[in-house]
Amino acid sequence: MSSKFKILIIFLFIAMCCASYREQYRVPHEFSQNWETYIFKDKEYLIQNLPVNWENAKILCQGHHNGNLATLDTKEKSDFLAEALSESQLEIDAVWVGARRESSEDPEGYRWSRGSELRRTAADILKNEKDENAVRHYPLWLNRTHVPVPEGGADCVALERVQHDKPVFLDLSCQLERPFVCERDAKQDVAVQEVRTVRCRTGLYHVYDGRLNWHQAAAFCVVKKMSLANIGTMRCLRKLGLSMLKARPSIESAWVGAKGNLGHWTWIDSGLSIFQMTTYTDMMSDIWPPMRDRSTIKQSGCLQLDRHTTNDPVFLEARCERRMQFICYKNLTGVPGMRRPIPIPSDDNYYYILVRQLYYWQHAYENCLKLNGTLASIDSNEILVQLLLVMGENKDEPVEHIWISGRLNMTKDPNSDLVTYAWQNPITGKRIPDSKSEGEAMFASFLPPWLDEEFSMDNPCLNLDRQDHLNGLVYGMSCDTPQYSICMIEKTPTKTGSKENLIEGNYST
Template sequence: MAAILEYFFVFILFFYSCSASYREQYRVPQVTSPKWESYVFNNKEYIVQVMAVNWENAKILCRGYHNGTLAILDTREKAEFLAEALSESQFSLSSVWVGARRDSAEDAAGYRWGPGMELRRTALDVLASEQEENVARHYPVWLNRTHVPVPETGADCVALERVNHDRPVFLDLPCHLERAFACERDAHEMIRVTEVNNVRCRNGLYRLYDGKMDWHQSAAYCVLRGMALANIASLRCLRKLGMTMLKNRPSIENAWVGAKGNLGRWTWIDTGVSLFSMPAYTDATVDTWPPMRDRNNIKQSGCLQLDRHASHTPVFLESRCERKMQFICYEGSASQMVTQTAPSDDMYYYVLVRQLLYWQHANLNCAKLNGTLAFLDNSDILIQLLLVMGENKEEPIEHIWIAGRLNMTKDILTDTVSYSWYNPNNGKRIPDPKAVDNFHPGTYMPPWLDEEYTMDNSCLNLDRQDHLVGLVYGLPCDTAQYSICMIEKAPPKVVQTPAPLAPPPASSAELQSPATANTEGYDSS
């Protein structure tokens, strides 16, 4: 009997040790949903939200919807925990927005989690390559982007990326890119919200909500529903909203709108435009805009509300962001559209086609765009393609079609079969490691997967490994996936201009024939 009890006791100990080791080895989410997962580490809850938004909207959603902040990974342990959680997540996420950023490339304070909370970045903190062993021992570690062109909009916001499956590295990206994000918080509360009225104005729809939220929660509520906290750009819309608030039952005296102030700088959050700038196509004048309650005594910081009293015209009023009140969302065209141009280099535009196509259809589609399916002639083009795949405005993608078909030849005398890759759009052969002797020394060699070629996998694919590591291999041509088209930039335009007239000779008055001259411009057609 004693032996049986001893065996049972050992079994119980083994069971609990296995259960503990399971949670030690794997990051198991505390709560899951189709859109987010929640993990707990050192009394902090980290919420990984799969919704792709820009950095500012991620900050809004963490503050207003999750009642927290963008994740502050100011220790190696925190960064490693979140990277491991991402590697075990049900969502395929290689990177997420976190809470560090800088104001601009000229910002002397550099990247920081908050006031006095620097996220260091020195030459010693940058990986030499994504396979470097240093990533497991160092904090902070930054992805090496010295060979990547600096975007025109800067790379001022920070994401957490994974290399070697679950090792954390920080990545500086343009703030307008849309990514999943990670929040942290201590608690979460639920608030009932009801739409009580709406007003059509300014080619869009203003929706008035009753829910008694603070400004950050109100802004998050709007963003989650594809709207923005209201940007009001005309006195007519202001009056219509004020009248609707008055006639609502019960009447609404004040409601949050979408502007915020910091150190005297008041801006609309959906456009970044100053509250004091005259809106386009407005019915206001310089003397009447913005319609503040007291234009001579404007508070330096806070959040903006639309304030209405029965005997007065509605006005904008500064307020503490923590106050609870109703709010107004706007659904429609933004006040100021931000145009995103296609990524490009000196020679080509790179157009990402987010449509699942077979290789042949992807190739024909690029031809219809007056371009060609992307090809790998040099390492610069490879970097551009990987950037388009990994740093496009929407979700990063992992695989694309590129221009390449497999050709098989058979020697009739020896029955020897040989394979070669070529670009069908220009007839050029593509260098591959199995035929390296057929190319000149120094010829660019794409990053091939080490595999045997077969005609079952005769169309060329490019994978994005980690962040800026490419891998090329063949796939069945009827695989449906995305593609990138390369469109050549217009060459310099050649125009005919008459040459200066030479002085007529004594015996003749013939004019010289026209000469050709190259202009520095580009064809605008």
């Protein structure tokens, strides 16, 4: 056999192995530390590990990635993406996709951005996450029948996985921040340069030269940790108009952060109507906002700030596809925006505060006492579900492990040297039922979901894990393991008044 023929055989073997490898696994087309792209039937799916709310995910897909939130309207597409997530180097639980509804009363239900329906009937609900037959169904939704609906609704759709690589849809509050998946055909790069900075109100307006459409401009601002500008006073409007005039070259029109839909014009960062007066508006309601022509306001489009048609700058409707300069806004005070904040998770009896500080168990326990609360106790399945919801559906990134209230006690019979272990809630002094205490487990009203392991004084502090989305697992850990915790603050007349001092998702002391 000639050497050339041997080389050809080796080359063909390597090519076959590579092809087989790509057929078995979902291999990224491109990747970085924060994103990966995958190719499926002439579409490129970009998984972006940047937690944002659903609306900002939509903005980023349209403007920054030149695509749309992914439409997974076939089983093939959802299977592909779930497999890609299972092979991804990015640590992601759930990702926003391009389906939502207006509200729970929306007669059209969940729909993809192109208008097609994402069905959700009783037959589409996953009854058991271990049911291998059920995961062949499309569309398949996570079972949240007994999960309390968050205030403000669960109207936006994310994709999660069960059984490692099987897709399941999940309805969440649109204000939760999650990674997202875009679907696109091609990229388009545009050079952008900051030309002016204007201080006004409680922050900075950044004026950019770089002709982008409205969606691209909005996405650029989000990537820079800002928002397309919300301008609420005539004073700021005039300062920006003067800044645009003195830019070189001068800027006649620039995108700002408002859109119109069916006659409703709203600021995207607050959700408020552009015609709604605020505490800092410095003009009368009959002349605010200064539109170029208030008598013939267009029904839809995007808002620009225009300074070349009048002496004072005015707002002007325009097609969102037009390319022009734009203005971003950065709030410097740290004061939350006007959009209604995500309510503090609660039930009839408690507020649940996720403490995003890494504490040892004892420090976590004492920190909750300082907050006039207690380290979370799983005394019922309802409380367990609430804790898992706070871990998985908080404003920021999901949390996998937390400290909960429980310490392991060891007793030794002096006559038989028999050693027994029992978990105790230090808050109530009561024993926590476990499966190893057969008599007690039989009569317990609620048995926590224990890990099947032998108890040990090496791991005497109680930990709760979040498995999948709403499956919990309880086991002991070394008390000097730094991790997050959840405090339960009782709803009483003396404590409910301090609700505004609790910041969901980021509490620290």
